[in-house]
Amino acid sequence: MIGIALPGPADFPAWREAARRLLAAEVAPERVAWHLAGEAAGLFAHEAVPEPRRATISVPRAFPELAEVVIRHRDQERFALLYRLLWRITHGEHGLLEVATDPEVIRAQGMAKAVRRDAHKMHAFVRFREAPEGRYVAWFEPDHHILEAEAGFFVRRFAGMRWSILTPEASAHWDGEDLRMGAGGRRADAPAEDAKEELWRAYFASIFNPARLKPAAMRAEMPVKYWRNLPEAQDIPRLMAEATRRVAEMVARGATPAAPRRQRVLAADVEAPMPADLFATQDPTAALAALRAEVLADRGPLAEHATQAVFGEGPIGAALLFVGEQPGDEEDIAGKPFVGPAGRMFNRALEEAGIPRAEAYVTNAVKHFKFKPTGRRRLHQSPDAGDIAHYRPFLRREIEIVGPRLVVSLGATALRALTGKPLAITKVRGEVVRSEDGVPVFPTVHPSYLLRLPDPESKEREYARFLGDLKGAWREVQ
Amino acid sequence: MELRQKLEILADAAKYDASCASSGTEKRDSRPGDGKPGGIGSTEGMGICHAYAPDGRCISLLKVLLTNACIYDCAYCINRATSNVPRARFTVRELVDLTLDFYRRNYIEGLFLSSGIIRSPDYTMERLVDVARILREEHGFRGYIHLKTIPDASPELLAEAGRHADRLSINIELPQEGALKALAPEKDLSEIRRAMGRMRLRIEEAKEARKTERRAAAPRFAPAGQSTQMIIGADASDDRAVLGTTANLYGSYGLKRVYFSAYSPIPDASRMLPPQPPPLVREHRLYQADWLLRFYGFSLDEIMAGGEGGMLDLGIDPKLAWALRHRGDFPVDVNRAPRERLLRVPGLGAKTVDRLLTARRHRAIRSEDLARLRLPLAKLLPFLVTADHRPRVTDRLDLRALVAPRTGFAKPVQMALL
Numbered sequence: 001m002i003g004i005a006l007p008g009p010a011d012f013p014a015w016r017e018a019a020r021r022l023l024a025a026e027v028a029p030e031r032v033a034w035h036l037a038g039e040a041a042g043l044f045a046h047e048a049v050p051e052p053r054r055a056t057i058s059v060p061r062a063f064p065e066l067a068e069v070v071i072r073h074r075d076q077e078r079f080a081l082l083y084r085l086l087w088r089i090t091h092g093e094h095g096l097l098e099v100a101t102d103p104e105v106i107r108a109q110g111m112a113k114a115v116r117r118d119a120h121k122m123h124a125f126v127r128f129r130e131a132p133e134g135r136y137v138a139w140f141e142p143d144h145h146i147l148e149a150e151a152g153f154f155v156r157r158f159a160g161m162r163w164s165i166l167t168p169e170a171s172a173h174w175d176g177e178d179l180r181m182g183a184g185g186r187r188a189d190a191p192a193e194d195a196k197e198e199l200w201r202a203y204f205a206s207i208f209n210p211a212r213l214k215p216a217a218m219r220a221e222m223p224v225k226y227w228r229n230l231p232e233a234q235d236i237p238r239l240m241a242e243a244t245r246r247v248a249e250m251v252a253r254g255a256t257p258a259a260p261r262r263q264r265v266l267a268a269d270v271e272a273p274m275p276a277d278l279f280a281t282q283d284p285t286a287a288l289a290a291l292r293a294e295v296l297a298d299r300g301p302l303a304e305h306a307t308q309a310v311f312g313e314g315p316i317g318a319a320l321l322f323v324g325e326q327p328g329d330e331e332d333i334a335g336k337p338f339v340g341p342a343g344r345m346f347n348r349a350l351e352e353a354g355i356p357r358a359e360a361y362v363t364n365a366v367k368h369f370k371f372k373p374t375g376r377r378r379l380h381q382s383p384d385a386g387d388i389a390h391y392r393p394f395l396r397r398e399i400e401i402v403g404p405r406l407v408v409s410l411g412a413t414a415l416r417a418l419t420g421k422p423l424a425i426t427k428v429r430g431e432v433v434r435s436e437d438g439v440p441v442f443p444t445v446h447p448s449y450l451l452r453l454p455d456p457e458s459k460e461r462e463y464a465r466f467l468g469d470l471k472g473a474w475r476e477v478q
Numbered sequence: 479m480e481l482r483q484k485l486e487i488l489a490d491a492a493k494y495d496a497s498c499a500s501s502g503t504e505k506r507d508s509r510p511g512d513g514k515p516g517g518i519g520s521t522e523g524m525g526i527c528h529a530y531a532p533d534g535r536c537i538s539l540l541k542v543l544l545t546n547a548c549i550y551d552c553a554y555c556i557n558r559a560t561s562n563v564p565r566a567r568f569t570v571r572e573l574v575d576l577t578l579d580f581y582r583r584n585y586i587e588g589l590f591l592s593s594g595i596i597r598s599p600d601y602t603m604e605r606l607v608d609v610a611r612i613l614r615e616e617h618g619f620r621g622y623i624h625l626k627t628i629p630d631a632s633p634e635l636l637a638e639a640g641r642h643a644d645r646l647s648i649n650i651e652l653p654q655e656g657a658l659k660a661l662a663p664e665k666d667l668s669e670i671r672r673a674m675g676r677m678r679l680r681i682e683e684a685k686e687a688r689k690t691e692r693r694a695a696a697p698r699f700a701p702a703g704q705s706t707q708m709i710i711g712a713d714a715s716d717d718r719a720v721l722g723t724t725a726n727l728y729g730s731y732g733l734k735r736v737y738f739s740a741y742s743p744i745p746d747a748s749r750m751l752p753p754q755p756p757p758l759v760r761e762h763r764l765y766q767a768d769w770l771l772r773f774y775g776f777s778l779d780e781i782m783a784g785g786e787g788g789m790l791d792l793g794i795d796p797k798l799a800w801a802l803r804h805r806g807d808f809p810v811d812v813n814r815a816p817r818e819r820l821l822r823v824p825g826l827g828a829k830t831v832d833r834l835l836t837a838r839r840h841r842a843i844r845s846e847d848l849a850r851l852r853l854p855l856a857k858l859l860p861f862l863v864t865a866d867h868r869p870r871v872t873d874r875l876d877l878r879a880l881v882a883p884r885t886g887f888a889k890p891v892q893m894a895l896l
Binding site for chain 2: 095098099100101103106120123124125126127128129130136138153155156157158159160161194196198199200202203204205206207208209210211212213214215216217218221222230232233236239240243247250251253254258259304305307308329332333334335371373374376377378
């Protein structure tokens, strides 16, 4: 047997150095007895490591990452287990760590998990107490050899404080600039109390909801072994004992008479609804505002899931009025028409066609976003005949108030909303048709159609055609 | 009033908010660097629960209200204008000191601050923002801050809140608009949604700007995103309505989390509320269903097919309920089936599925391997083919009895309390 003495319980560099020498000398795991310096090496472990017989061998990066954590475990077998894994990885089982069902892999993964959990619980359950001269001192009892590895966490968090963490095995001290590791301590070395603990215990007791008593869930995450170092834990038995009675009293008391209101609610600046007779005034600005208020208050079927209704935008008396299909994701959030991807494409085309957007009126046939919620995104859904019919009266009045010389319909939904008929754009594109109210309508495609085209050539061709349509419409109204 | 008494009242008033998350924000620590002096606190991605109360809930943040006085009269809320609870109010300074005192002793990850509405939405929001600003700017506090946002507050205040806070949230409160109108007459669903939409835009802008190289530092805005909470069981909404609204919220506003909070009896309850709370297990099943919708490729219709009349099965988890009604889709071969099929096997989680997919490239998976991974075999094996096992029970009528858990949630344990 070859005895290997390691200088510290979690000294990964020393273990790695020894393992490299053993591996280079082709020493099988059964021939190695690992122990800590100062401990007995075992009766027959007196052989030296033989001369190297092979060059260094590379192992998957996952191995040192795992080994560095496993070595902090308190299990005395950890050094040998890691060497066995290393041996197997370098002797025909290169992908061993990927075999989650292998008993030795399961054991090492389990140990790493225990160490990580211990570290996480240390981050959570260390409780500092204020000592004289503004120092903070904590007493903590980890399960594994984690203090040195985790001290950095407390340095990053409490760099401006001077603190010490004492454990039975070792201690860590931070003076504001340097970290020093020291010998183990005793509980009595930390302050016995802290002036703020009373407030913390009061908080712990008050944030607890007695109507949801679930002590098993608490113990699973905050095991009883930690309680003796947690000031708040001393209140747990009392809180649990009182919980049932508190809830029973609450239910028995039932509803109580309302207290008089101390302050009247001030309506936030909600726009006052427009009086209906404003319509009769023939003032188009007031009429459009009234219609807008009516659309925003619409509670039709699509309103249930949308953020808000999106009303049209632009000057009254605009020569061109564009009607799109419906607001999309971005329009729904912003409350403005044509601001999403299709809107950006539309703006670009308007600019190239020489049509100032500020002089055009843009709106949609359907005023709410129709979509299917799927996971993290909303999938656009085409409005059906019922949706179109629901919003049609709004659209007709909007057009009537704005009074454009020509309406440009973008896409099939808009055309249908205007004419009341399911016309194919390909058949009527480039002609001027009449809306049900006799308004001239110039049909073209929706800009989102251009976005959906797969290949660059057809994209370019169709964009040019769309641009031609816009220019044609603009000429019509000059 | 003494500080301790204030703390008791204002923590008690905050405990009905389920969220206590402190994860998912940017990395920061308290060491000096980048021209910044040192401060206190750190965030490293993973949240930390510093304690657990006997209700099994994590205590990560100091979760308190600035004040529990409120001009709104929401029936389900302990702080409503017409409730008889004692009222208290922290000063901004008291909150700042309390947060720092707790943080230095490693009791908390940071602060979750909310408030009743006093005077006006802007006045209230201003006080909340003050606390966050003083912590960040005067004390170099780098811990986690979650601010409850008031939907009607001004855009400038929202921008400042987002600059200092890691997370912002607005509670949707109830699954359906009608219920909100009836129980919270001063709240307006459209306004809540618009406010969530505005937050989404700002969060996306800030994220986008960070990606762009060499751009002047974009204003920081809530790097841990926004969340919301919905009360379950205070109104008549069924599980389908709850899950539908939830899916809509995730999809529309990019929420990090939608928290469900089973309506819990409150002292001094309003007469408009149901006399008995819903079983806590309903909240649990809703979370499971929500998970299946977002991470396991299930559709709402599929999940609801496992229950009856728009409600999930309380006795068994929703994946098992679905599987029992779709036995034709089973058994699934653990050594051959694609990831999507394995994700649908009751008892297999996403992590386990990924480990099995990697492991099976090296050797065939046998039943004993599953046992070694400590998977729930009684639940799994009726649905799974392994190298040495082929189930013969998939069409048995008593399969539910074979696979349903015999303890825990299957029995209405919590109800016995009341």
